[in-house]
Amino acid sequence: MDTYALLLAATLNAGTVLALAALGLLINEKAGVVNLGAEGMMLCAAIAGFAAVVHTGSDLAGFAAGMAAGAALAAVFGVLVIWLGTNQYATGLALSLFGVGFSAFVGIAYTQEKLPERLSFSWPILGDMAWLGPALFRQHPVVYLTIAMALALVWLLYRTRTGLVLRAVGESPHSAHALGYPVRGIRLLAVMAGGALCGLAGAYLSVIYTPLWVEGMVAGRGWIALALTTFATWRPARVLLGAYLFGGLTMLQFHLQSAGVQIASEWLTALPYVATIVVLVLISRNPTWIRVNMPASLGKPFHPG
Amino acid sequence: MLRLEPRPGASRLWTYASPLLAIALTVGLGVLIFLALDKDPVRALQMFFWEPLKSKYAIGELMVKATPLLLIALGLSLCFRSNVWNIGAEGQFVIGAVCAGGVALLAAKDTGGWIVPALLLAGVLGGMAWAGLTALLRDRFNANEILVSLMLVYVAIMVLTYMVHGPWKDPAGFNFPQSKTFESVTKIPRLMSGSRANIGVMLALAGAVVLWIYLFRTRAGFAQQVGGLAPAAARYAGFSSRRALWVALLVSGGTAGLAGALEVAGPIGQLTPYVPAGYGFAAIIVAFVGRLHPGGMVLSAILMSMFYIGGELAQSRMGLPRSITGVFQGLLLFCLLACDTLVAYRLRWMPKGGR
C-alpha cells in the first residue's frame, strides 16, 4: 500500500512541472498567441534558477530568477511577434532552439554543482495521517501553489472583467481594438505572464524536482505542456488534471522499471511521448469541439489599423 | 518616436538584404559574447569564417556538414511553403539512419556495390514512413503536426537507443551501445581523394535544382504553395490540401531519411546513440535563413556548417564551449525574423502626436 501512496505523491510532484508550464501557456493562448518556445524558456529558467540557488543558497531566489528568465525571454518573443509581426510558429521555434543552446552554454559551469540539502515539508496534522499523509500532504509548497493558481485562473478568466477582456482579445483582436482596448499591450502582458509561469516550472524542475543541472533536462516537457493546453480545451481545471495524468504516467514508467517488468526501458521512457500523441489524436478528432473552444485568433497575426 | 509603416509592396531590396543584416547582427552579438568570455574576438571570428574555407580538406569538411543540412532543409522548405509545420525532421533523420543501418548490417565482406543504393533507399523509405505517421494523424484525426512530429522525435531516439542497446549491439564492442562498424563496401563513394566529401553533395545539389523546378515551373508546385499561402484559394481552385499535406510530409521525411542514411553510412560508419546530432533542428534555421528558396538554402547551409565547424575549432583551439554553436544558430534565426520585418514594413521617424 505504501508504494501507492508514494506513487501518488510522486505523481503530484511530477505533474506540477507540467501544470505550471501548461497554465502559463494557457494564459497566452487565451489571448491568441501560441508560444512554441516553452521548452527553451523552461531550460533557461532551469539554469537561471539553479545558478541563483548555487550563488545565494536561497530557493526563493532560484524561483524568482527562473520566473524572471522566463518572463524576459517571453518579452523578446512578444515584441517580435506582436509588434514586428513575425510568424508566431517560427519565432517560437527560434526561442526554443536558442533556449536549448543558450542554457547548455551557460550551464557548463554548473554541471558538477550540488545544491544544499533539500528541505522536506509536511502539513501539520494532515501530513501525519496514515497513507493520505505521505500521499498528499508532504509536498513542496509550490505543488499546492500550483493547485491554488489553477483555481485562481478559473476565477480570473470566468468571473472577472479582466478575464473577459483577455478572452475577448483572443476571440477577436480586431473587435477589441475597434472598441479601444490596447490589444498589443494585453497580449504582451499575457505572453510575459505565461513566460513567468513556464519559468517557475523550469526553476522548480532544477531546484526541487531533480536538484541538479543537466543539459536538456526539461526533456520535452515544454512540448508536452503545449499539447496539454489543447488536450484540456483551454480550461485551467482540466489542464491541472491532464498534468497529473501525465505525471502519473511518467511515474508509472519508473515504477514498472523498478518492479522488474519485462519491457525494455526504452519503450517505457517513450511512454509519455506516445501518450501525448494519443491524447492529441483523441481530442482533435472532433473539429467542431476544437472550433468552439479554441480562442479564434490563436496563431494569427494582428495588425491594428 | 520610431514607427513601423506598412509598405505598399514587399521590398525587393530587403528580401535579399535582410539575411545579410541578420548575419551581421549575429556576428556583432557574437563579438560581444566573445569579449564577455574574455576571448580574442578576432581570433574567434577567424575560427568561424576563415578556417573552414582555408584548404581543400577544410572545404571538404564543410561539404560533409552542409550536405545533411541542405537535404533536410530542402524538404522542410517544401513543408513550410505549404504551411505544414514539420518540426520532427530530426526523428525522420534518425529513423532513416536506423533503416539504412539495418540494411548495411546485412552486408558481408563480399557483398556487391548494390548495397549502397539499397541502404540509401531504405533510409528514404524509413524517413518517409516516419513522416507519414504524422501525415496520417493530421489527415485523419486533425492532430496538430507540430506536436505529433516532435513527440515522434523522442520516440525515434528511443527506437535507436533500443536497437543499439539490444538486438544490434556489437558483440565484440566491449558492451558499448553501438552497432558493428559497417563493412567498407557500404561506404558512400567519396567525391575525391583527400577529402571526406561524398556523393551526398551531388544528391543535395541535384535536389536543390529539382525543388526549384518543382516550386517555380510546375503547376503541381504552384498548387502546393497556394495551399500554404491561402487555403481558401486552394479550395476555390480545386487544389487538394490533403495531397499537399502528404506530399510535403513524405518528401521532407524522405530527404531527412536520406540525410540520415548518408550520415550513418558515410562519416559515422555505424549506428551509435550519437546519430541524432540536431541537424533536423538546425535545418529549420537553414530553411528560413535561405528564405525557403533552393538557391538561398545552398548558401545558408554552407553558412550553418561554418558555424558548426567554427564551433568545433573554437572549442579545441580556444577553449570555447561547444554549445556556442547552438547559441549562434538560435541568435541567427531571431535576428533573421526581426530583420524580415523590414521587408514588409518601413521604419519611420514620426514626430510625437502622429498615430
Added chain:
Amino acid sequence: MSASAATDPAAPRLALRGITKRYPAVLANDRIDLQVLPGQAHAVLGENGAGKSTLMKIVYGAVKPDEGQIRFNGQPVQIRNPQQARALGISMVFQHFSLFDTLTVAENVWLGLDKSLSLPEVAQRIRSKASEYGLEIEPERPVHTLSVGEMQRVEIIRALLGEPQLLILDEPTSVLTPQAVDKLFEVLRLLVSQGCSLLYISHKLHEIRALCTACTVLRGGRVTGVCDPREESNASLSRMMIGAEPPPLQVHQRQPTAPVLSVRGLSLPKAEPFGVDLDRVSLQVRGGEVVGIAGVSGNGQRELMWALSGEDARAPEAGGQLLLHGQDIAGMGPGGRRRLGLHFVPEERLGRGAVPSMSLAHNLLLTRSESLGMAGWIRTGALAEQARGLIERFRVKAGGPQALAQSLSGGNLQKFIVGREIEARPKMLIVSQPTWGVDVGAAAQIRGEILALADAGCAVLVVSEELDELFEICDRLHVIAKGRLSPGIARDQASVELIGEWMSGLWPEAAAEGHHAQA
C-alpha cells in the same frame, strides 16, 4: 445625457475643421469640414474609397488626424481613443460588427461600456433599453447563435447604452431586409427626436433621402457638396458623389435557350459549426439569362455557393440533384466543373479569389490553364502575356502582370477576377457579391460585362445583397432565407416589398410545391 461644462445650445454638436489624414499610399482625408447640429440626422455620402471610414475612425478616436480641429458642443476636444469618445457621448455602430462570437450578448455589451457596472446590471439595462426601443434581444445568448440582423441589434443596444449625444452608423443596412430597414429607421427617428445627433454613412441614395435632413458628400477624400438630401434627386446626389451621372446600363432583350444549370431538391447539412443547412434548394438557369438570388447574409448563400462551385463536393442528401448540361456534377470538384464550363467568382477577393502575396500572372493559374505546357510546365512568358491582355481588356489599374494581388484596390482586383472568369468563355458563370466594396465606376463596368456575357449566350447566376443591383441586371429573381430557396419570379413582377417579405421566408408554399412538381 452627460453634463458638459458650458455647452452653448446654439453650437453644433460636432464641428470638424480642416481634418486631414495621410497614409503612405493615399491621402484619405483632405481638409474636410463637417458640421452636425444637435438632433440632426446627418448623412455622409460617398462611394467606396472616398474616405468615409477614415473620417469616422477619427471622430471615434481610433485614428488620429494629421491636421485639423474637432469641436464637440462648441468645445475643442482631442479624441485620443474610443474610450474618450464614449466618455464624450459619441457611440458607434460598426459596419463589420465588433462582436465576440463565443461570449454572450451581455458580455459583449459590457465590454463596450466603460462605466463600472456589474454584469447583471448590464443585463438588466439591456432588457429595459431593448423594450424602450422595441428591439428584441436576450442578454444570455451567445452571439454566435444570433442571426446577422440580431447581431446588429446587439451593436445598436451597446451604442445606445452609452447614452450617446452623437451616434455614428457605418453602412448599417447592408445586412438587413427592407422591412428590418424600416424598423431600424423607426428606432433612429425616435433617437433623433430625443435630441441625439446621427452621423449616417451610406452610399444608398434612397435611404439617405428617407432618413436624413443634411448630407455631406465626399469624393476622393474631399468634401464635394453639402446639401439637404430631401431637396436633391438621385441624379444630383450621384453627380456630387462620383462627378457625373452613372453610365446607363445596356440591357438587351434576350431569348433564353436550353437550361444549363439544373438544381433540384438540393439538401446539405452545414459544413461548419456556425453554418446553415441547405434545404431542398431548386433552381434552373438557362443560356442567355441572368438569374439573381437575393437575401441578407447568413441565410445560406455561402453554403449554396460552396455546393455549386464544387468547393463543397459532398454528395447531396437523397433526392437531390445537381446537373450541368444534363450531366451529374455532384461530387465533382471545382477543377472538373471548370472543365465542363462552370466558372465562379467568389465574394472574398483576397484569400479566396486571389492569393494576396502572389502576382496577377500567377493568380491566373488558379482557374486558367492556357499557359501550361506538358505535365503542367508553367510557361512564364505566355502567362505574363495572358495577364497583360486581361489587364488591358478589362482596364485593370495595376503595376503590370507582376503586381501583387494585394497591391490592387478592391475594385481593380474584382475587375481582374471577374475578367479572368469571363475570358475563360464559360457556359455558366456564377458570381457572388459582384460589386461589394467596389467603386461606382468599376461596379458599372462589371455589371456591363456580366450583361454582355449573357448577351453572348452564357447562363449567369448572381448572388447579391444589393437589391438595386439585382433589379438592374437580372431577368428572374429568387430569394434565399434560412437555407431554403424561394421559387423564381420574373423581374417585372417583383417589387422591393415583395422581395423583402420573401426574405423572411414568407413566399407562397403552394407555388413552391407546384414549382417542385414541375421541375
